[in-house]
Amino acid sequence: xxxxxxxxxxxxxxxxxxxxxxxxxxxxxxxxxxxxxxxxxxxxxxxxxxxxxxxxxxxxxxxxxxxxxxxxxxxxxxxxxxxxxxxxxxxxxxxxxxxxxxxxxxxxxxxxxxxxxxxxxxxxxxxxxxxxxxxxxxxxxxxxxxxxxxxxxxxxxxxxxxxxxxxxxxxxxxxxxxxxxxxxxxxxxxxxxxxxxxxxxxxxxxxxxxxxxxxxxxxxxxxxxxxxxxxxxxxxxxxxxxxxxxxxxxxxxxxxxxxxxxxxxxxxxxxxxxxxxxxxxxxxxxxxxxxxxxxxxxxxxxxxxxxxxxxxxxxxxxxxxxxxxxxxxxxxxxxxxxxxxxxxxxxxxxxxxxxxxxxxxx
Amino acid sequence: xxxxxxxxxxxxxxxxxxxxxxxxxxxxxxxxxxxxxxxxxxxxxxxxxxxxxxxxxxxxxxxxxxxxxxxxxxxxxxxxxxxxxxxxxxxxxxxxxxxxxxxxxxxxxxxxxxxxxxxxxxxxxxxxxxxxxxxxxxxxxxxxxxxxxxxxxxxxxxxxxxxxxxxxxxxxxxxxxxxxxxxxxxxxxxxxxxxxxxxxxxxxxxxxxxxxxxxxxxxxxxxxxxxxxxxxxxxxxxxxxxxxxxxxxxxxxxxxxxxxxxxxxxxxxxxxxxxxxxxxxxxxxxxxxxxxxxxxxxxxxxxxxxxxxxxxxxxxxxxxxxxxxxxxxxxxxxxxxxxxxxxxxxxxxxx
Numbered sequence: 039x040x041x042x043x044x045x046x047x048x049x050x051x052x053x054x055x056x057x058x059x060x061x062x063x064x065x066x067x068x069x070x071x072x073x074x075x076x077x078x079x080x081x082x083x084x085x086x087x088x089x090x091x092x093x094x095x096x097x098x099x100x101x102x103x104x105x106x107x108x109x110x111x112x113x114x115x116x117x118x119x120x121x122x123x124x125x126x127x128x129x130x131x132x133x134x135x136x137x138x139x140x141x142x143x144x145x146x147x148x149x150x151x152x153x154x155x156x157x158x159x160x161x162x163x164x165x166x167x168x169x170x171x172x173x174x175x176x177x178x179x180x181x182x183x184x185x186x187x188x189x190x191x192x193x194x195x196x197x198x199x200x201x202x203x204x205x206x207x208x209x210x211x212x213x214x215x216x217x218x219x220x221x222x223x224x225x226x227x228x229x230x231x232x233x234x235x236x237x238x239x240x241x242x243x244x245x246x247x248x249x250x251x252x253x254x255x256x257x258x259x260x261x262x263x264x265x266x267x268x269x270x271x272x273x274x275x276x277x278x279x280x281x282x283x284x285x286x287x288x289x290x291x292x293x294x295x296x297x298x299x300x301x302x303x304x305x306x307x308x309x310x311x312x313x314x315x316x317x318x319x320x321x322x323x324x325x326x327x328x329x330x331x332x333x334x335x336x337x338x339x340x341x342x343x344x345x346x347x348x349x350x351x352x353x354x355x356x357x358x359x360x361x362x363x364x365x366x367x368x369x370x371x372x373x374x375x376x377x378x379x380x381x382x383x384x385x386x387x388x389x390x391x392x393x394x395x396x397x398x399x400x
Numbered sequence: 401x402x403x404x405x406x407x408x409x410x411x412x413x414x415x416x417x418x419x420x421x422x423x424x425x426x427x428x429x430x431x432x433x434x435x436x437x438x439x440x441x442x443x444x445x446x447x448x449x450x451x452x453x454x455x456x457x458x459x460x461x462x463x464x465x466x467x468x469x470x471x472x473x474x475x476x477x478x479x480x481x482x483x484x485x486x487x488x489x490x491x492x493x494x495x496x497x498x499x500x501x502x503x504x505x506x507x508x509x510x511x512x513x514x515x516x517x518x519x520x521x522x523x524x525x526x527x528x529x530x531x532x533x534x535x536x537x538x539x540x541x542x543x544x545x546x547x548x549x550x551x552x553x554x555x556x557x558x559x560x561x562x563x564x565x566x567x568x569x570x571x572x573x574x575x576x577x578x579x580x581x582x583x584x585x586x587x588x589x590x591x592x593x594x595x596x597x598x599x600x601x602x603x604x605x606x607x608x609x610x611x612x613x614x615x616x617x618x619x620x621x622x623x624x625x626x627x628x629x630x631x632x633x634x635x636x637x638x639x640x641x642x643x644x645x646x647x648x649x650x651x652x653x654x655x656x657x658x659x660x661x662x663x664x665x666x667x668x669x670x671x672x673x674x675x676x677x678x679x680x681x682x683x684x685x686x687x688x689x690x691x692x693x694x695x696x697x698x699x700x701x702x703x704x705x706x707x708x709x710x711x712x713x714x715x716x717x718x719x720x721x722x723x724x725x726x727x728x729x730x731x732x733x734x735x736x737x738x739x740x741x742x743x744x745x746x747x748x749x750x751x
Contacts, residue, residue, distance in 0.1 A: 129710055129711055132717060134662070140711070161567075251552075255669075
């Protein structure tokens with residue numbers, strides 16, 4: 039009896055092996071011819087190639103990483119490259135320990151320019167850039183002082199300011215919310231600008247600002263948004279990556295339950311209009327665009343022409359379209375838009391200086 | 401003639417479960433349109449492909465060994481330490497802080513940083529231990545909550561210490577487990593000497609459990625606390641002691657990250673997952689010191705090697721996560737199979 043069990047176990051293992059081999063081989067036959075010529079072409083086509091490492095959010099976070107990937111893709115397609123070695127590609131991080139590994143892997147695949155997307159990648163870029171001096175790196179939202187690293191910053195406070203103006207002009211309850219991801223300098227810039235923008239229009243409004251502590255936890259965003267809307271808040275600006283998707287789902291649920299509910303979300307980084315759709319309605323007031331794609335395109339172009347801004351810090355703001363508000367598609371009436379534009383011009387001209395830090399904190 | 405001996409079960413069950421996991425993983429890849437052969441060869445290369453991959457894999461294994469030891473040690477005394485994650489986080493913080501705040505010669509600094517990590521982890525585990533021993537509060541509940549407390553307390557401490565920033569300064573070279581030698585050997589991987597610390601702790605655990613009177617008492621409490629009490633052992637003392645030692649292992653696991661892999665600590669949005677994986681590592685290793693090494697090797701390899709699947713085979717991260725989770729799932733089922741097999745054998749013997 040016992041022997042038979044053992045035999046059964048062995049045969050299971052054997053069967054497993056054959057199955058594995060079987061389903062493996064026929065799939066490989068199908069795929070490989072399709073893959074091969076593609077890689078062959080690319081190798082010859084270009085000496086320059088770009089890749090990026092995402093932060094935890096991933097390229098479909100409907101936000102920051104997605105915007106960066108859009109830039110990489112657009113640039114790659116413009117050059118007629120394909121995804122993969124010698125063209126353009128990305129790797130997605132699942133945790134902080136992945137950063138160095140991914141950067142290293144891409145370096146070893148001979149990409150010429152590698153983007154580290156996100157402030158949290160500073161240390162990893164600094165480390166790898168010191169080891170791999172032949173490769174060019176760019177860090178988005180962070181500063182790394184090395185000859186082969188270009189640092190890219192955005193004036194999020196300027197976009198936050200405009201979002202704040204929009205929120206203050208659109209609110210009916212005079213209660214406005216802000217939901218941030220992790221409490222790090224980048225996100226603080228969004229908050230600082232937003233508070234300042236609200237203050238410029240209606241100084242008496244106190245913004246309910248909360249940090250969820252994470253960029254990838256939609257449930258936290260939803261809970262926080264639920265609390266805010268219930269307390270009378272009618273416009274929430276989120277700067278929380280994928281956590282912000284929870285803010286949208288909360289707003290949409292409320293809109294669905296009651297068509298006349300006055301709830302708005304201001305999206306961030308990418309145009310989040312699609313996120314806010316509820317039947318014929320939409321809860322997206324507008325989105326504060328952080329055009330990482332513009333920056334990526336810009337840096338890639340410079341690097342390809344041999345003018346890679348290594349060791350420099352490039353700051354993108356309203357005046358060079360690195361920051362903007364998205365089309366509100368009718369959610370904001372024209373007279374309000376005109377006022378927002380006015381503020382926008384003042385900021386771009388340097389007439390209004392938006393602070394980077396929230397007052398109470400510094 | 402007894403084929404189903406303990407040894408046989410111990411070896412067979414994990415092997416079968418891993419193979420089953422890989423097969424189902426292959427089916428998942430196949431169904432979603434990716435070649436399992438390319439996928440698994442990417443996984444293999446990601447683990448053993450070159451010196452860099454091997455270095456990184458070993459680096460990943462080190463904290464898993466310690467987390468696994470922590471869970472296993474508590475298990476042997478009949479305690480379910482779910483708080484390894486929290487103990488690891490406080491250990492990480494303590495090591496990073498000592499590494500950053502003091503300037504000492506290496507011979508003192510490095511051991512001091514390791515000790516600080518162990519002490520912090522031990523303290524964090526002492527609280528649930530003492531609550532269990534004196535008030536009979538179940539350690540599972542307390543340790544789970546202690547995880548959250550650790551996460552947010554440490555985040556707050558980082559913020560305070562860095563003057564409103566989000567990460568501590570880098571540790572001084574004198575506290576680092578990294579070395580140019582290992583780094584050059586493995587093509588700039590982040591491999592560090594932590595693996596030796598981890599292996600030393602495996603020996604320590606084996607020694608405590610198998611060669612000392614204390615270890616005998618701990619195991620005895622694990623088998624049957626009533627009998628142990630009847631035999632004159634202090635069950636309460638042993639519960640606290642087991643938790644403290646378990647926490648010290650976990651704290652050292654955090655030191656691996658602080659002094660080796662990262663060299664500092666950033667405020668975290670969520671758990672590292674190492675402590676929770678430690679539970680599976682310990683179960684896979686049948687709660688023995690040697691078994692933990694194998695469990696940690698499997699976990700660390702899969703975890704690290706999986707990174708190469710999107711890189712070399714173009715398989716999306718989500719699918720890779722499913723595959724790795726499947727392997728672990730089957731390993732967990734293997735534990736159930738093991739219990740089933742043992743029960744079956746006992747029944748047979750009873751007849």
